[in-house]
Structure formats: C-alpha cells, structure tokens
Amino acid sequence: MLGVGELLFLALTLALSLVVSLLITVPLTGAIVRLRANYNPKALQLDPEGNAHVHTGPIVTGFFGMLRRVYRIEGYAGLYKGIMPTALATIVMTGFAVAAMDSRGLASHSRVDTIDTGFLGTIAAMTFGMLVGLPAAIVTYRAIVTPYKLPSFRPIYALRILLTPTEGRRPWTLYLTPGLLATEMMHILYNVVVLRSFRLLLLSSTFSPFKFGIYLGVEMLSVIITCPLEVMATKLAIQRNHASAEYNSVEQEVEDDAIDAPEYAEYSNQEEDVIGLRHEKDPYLGFVDCFKRIVDEEGWQTLYRAWWVTMLAAIASASAAAAQYQANA
Incomplete structure (x- = not known):
C-alpha cells in the first residue's frame, strides 16, 4: 500500500x-x-458549381518544411494547436491505464502483464478503444488544421468552430463520417489478423535473432499497407458532416457554416493558410472513393506522406513485442 507521500x-x-x-x-x-491532410491536386478540378478551375494547394512535401511553414504563418501558437484535446485525451487514457494495472504484479515483477484475450477478444478490445478514442482524434485533427484561433479554456466555443451544427446537435454523426470507420477497422484487422499471427508464430516460442529479424521485416513491409490507411484516416477525420435532418451524412448543406472567429494568418499579416483543404461540398463518399480520388487527384505518393513515422512506429512495435516475450519467457 503506497503512502500519501509516495502517491x-x-x-x-x-x-x-x-x-x-x-x-x-x-x-x-x-x-x-498537416502534411497528410494537405490537399494539393495536380490537375484541373471542378468547383461545387461545376466550373473548371486550377486548384493547387501549398506544395509542402517534407516534415521539416511543414514545421517551418507552420512557424512562419502561425508562430509558436500554431505549433501547439491541438494541445488541449491531446492533453485531455492523454490524461483520460493514462487514468484508464493506471486503473487497469495489477499493483501487486507491478510491485513484485517490476512490469505489467498484458492479458492475452485471444483473436476475437483482441479485435473487440481494439475496436472498443478505437470507438472511444475516435471523437477525440477527430476533434484533435480538426483543431490542428483549422485556420481559426481556438481559445484554450473555452471548449464549448472551440467545439462550435470545429463541429458543424449537425455534429453539435447529433454527436454520433462523427461515427458516420464516410469511410472513416471502415479505414480504422481495416487498420485493426490487419494488425490483429496479419501482424499478430506473425508475432505469435515467430516470437511466442523460443526467441532467436533470426525469427526476430523476420518479424521486424514483416512489420517494416507492413508500412506499404498501414501508411495509406493512416493518411486516409487523417483526411477523412477532418471532413466535416453537414447533414440536414432529411438527408444522410454525405449530403452537404447549401450554405457554409457562419464562423465568426479570427484566423492565425490575420495576426501574422499572412495572406495564406498553412495547408489547403478539400472543399466541404465535395467530400469523399467512402473508403474506396477516398482511395481512388487521392490517387487520381493528388497521386499515389500522397498515400505515403510521412511514411517514415509509420516505419519508426513499426520498428518500435516489433522491439516492444520481442522484449515482452523475452520477459515472459
């Protein structure tokens, strides 16, 4: 039992x-x-009225280039957009993690044993976690890409900017964002069906550097599949739903939302936004539509923006899995 001072x-x-x-x-x-959300079509586009025009968003292809662009246009405040929803989500998830710990096991073994729930249990647990965290991820991504200044301690006002009137009245509409749940579920299924199977096959028995090398290679090659899913999830998460009561979640309202809020560019005397965003009246209609339109409009390379981040995460995941199986051996 921990004392007051220790707590x-x-x-x-x-x-x-x-x-x-x-x-x-x-x-x-x-x-x-921002790098993954930036909309930069390469060809002639049609506006919502059907008129042809050239829509070219900011051409930023690198991570550090995006960092410099954010600082130049929005300053330090822009670099920390999204910090409040990120902090709240982190605190909640940390609280759940601490509550789920077995304190006796932690004290006696200096580690927390994870529970192997089996194939279906793992899918159920990951799906539940995704559903719980999805609204927070949507709000965070939108807070990052919005050109408007959001007050840190006025959450209701900030949500009125980030969410459409429809989403504000019916928050579950966030789950109906076309293609978003399908993208997240494909990510979960790939991790459970493919990566978990290789992990059990190669690491659950006697550990060897050769088997670990094979598993690490599988994790790294998986970036070919997982990175496009992450890019698509980012683009779909920032796509706001304007459904009227008599329409579905894809149907767009006639008028834009009236947002009366200052923009970061106004304070830095800039006449441009950090990134280009797809027009809300021309949304992606689902998973397949999102994939095809990204490839057709922006090029397949767009699906691999910041691929090295996904690669580093894959290497870290493989290393953590190997360490866990060695500790349990």
Missing part, C-alpha cells in the same frame, strides 16, 4: 512527464497531421 510523488512525476511529452510531441504530431 503525491507519483502524481507529480506523471504530471511532469505529461507536460514534457506534450511540449515535444504536439508540434511533431501537428506537422505530420
């Missing part, structure tokens, strides 16, 4: 680590989200 020290340590983590990760995450 206070643990709480202060967690709070400090959270602050440091947010200071480092929020600008990096923001640059990745």
Whole structure:
C-alpha cells in the first residue's frame, strides 16, 4: 500500500512527464497531421458549381518544411494547436491505464502483464478503444488544421468552430463520417489478423535473432499497407458532416457554416493558410472513393506522406513485442 507521500510523488512525476511529452510531441504530431491532410491536386478540378478551375494547394512535401511553414504563418501558437484535446485525451487514457494495472504484479515483477484475450477478444478490445478514442482524434485533427484561433479554456466555443451544427446537435454523426470507420477497422484487422499471427508464430516460442529479424521485416513491409490507411484516416477525420435532418451524412448543406472567429494568418499579416483543404461540398463518399480520388487527384505518393513515422512506429512495435516475450519467457 503506497503512502500519501509516495502517491503525491507519483502524481507529480506523471504530471511532469505529461507536460514534457506534450511540449515535444504536439508540434511533431501537428506537422505530420498537416502534411497528410494537405490537399494539393495536380490537375484541373471542378468547383461545387461545376466550373473548371486550377486548384493547387501549398506544395509542402517534407516534415521539416511543414514545421517551418507552420512557424512562419502561425508562430509558436500554431505549433501547439491541438494541445488541449491531446492533453485531455492523454490524461483520460493514462487514468484508464493506471486503473487497469495489477499493483501487486507491478510491485513484485517490476512490469505489467498484458492479458492475452485471444483473436476475437483482441479485435473487440481494439475496436472498443478505437470507438472511444475516435471523437477525440477527430476533434484533435480538426483543431490542428483549422485556420481559426481556438481559445484554450473555452471548449464549448472551440467545439462550435470545429463541429458543424449537425455534429453539435447529433454527436454520433462523427461515427458516420464516410469511410472513416471502415479505414480504422481495416487498420485493426490487419494488425490483429496479419501482424499478430506473425508475432505469435515467430516470437511466442523460443526467441532467436533470426525469427526476430523476420518479424521486424514483416512489420517494416507492413508500412506499404498501414501508411495509406493512416493518411486516409487523417483526411477523412477532418471532413466535416453537414447533414440536414432529411438527408444522410454525405449530403452537404447549401450554405457554409457562419464562423465568426479570427484566423492565425490575420495576426501574422499572412495572406495564406498553412495547408489547403478539400472543399466541404465535395467530400469523399467512402473508403474506396477516398482511395481512388487521392490517387487520381493528388497521386499515389500522397498515400505515403510521412511514411517514415509509420516505419519508426513499426520498428518500435516489433522491439516492444520481442522484449515482452523475452520477459515472459
């Protein structure tokens, strides 16, 4: 049983680590989200009225180039857009993780044993986690890409900017965003069906560097599939739903939302936004439509923006899995 002093020290340590983590990760995450969300078609486009015009968004192909562009147009405040929803989501998830710990196992073995729930149990657990975290991810991504200044301590006002009137009245509409759930479920199924199967086959028995090398190669090659899913999920998450009561979630309202809020560019005397966004009256209609239109309009390379981030995550996942199986051996 931990004493009051130990609990206070643990709480202060967690709070400090959270602050440091947010200071480092929020600008990096923001640059990745903007890079993947940037809409930059390469050919002649049709506007919502059917008129042909050339729509060319900002040409930013690199991570560091995006960081510099964010700082130039929006300053330090722009680098930390999305910090409030990120912090709240992190605190909630950390609370769940701490609550789920087996304190006796933690004290006696210096680690937390994960529960092997089996194939269906793993899918169910990951799906539940995705459904719980999806609204937070949508709000965070939109807070990052919006050109409007959002007050940190006026969440209702900020949500009125980030969400459409339809989404505000019927929050479950966020789950009906065309193609988003399908994209997330494909990501989960690939991780469980393919990667988990290879992990059990290669790492659950006697550990060897050769088997780990094969599994690491599988994780790295999986970037070919998982990176496009992550890019598509980003583009779909920022796509706002304007459904009227008599229409479905794809049907767009006639008038744009009346947003009366200052923009970052106004404060920096810039006449451009950090990224280009697809017109809300011309949305992606689903998973297949999103994939085809990204390839047709922006090129297949768009699906691999910031691929190295997905690669690093794959390497870290393989290393963590190997360490876990070695510890349990």
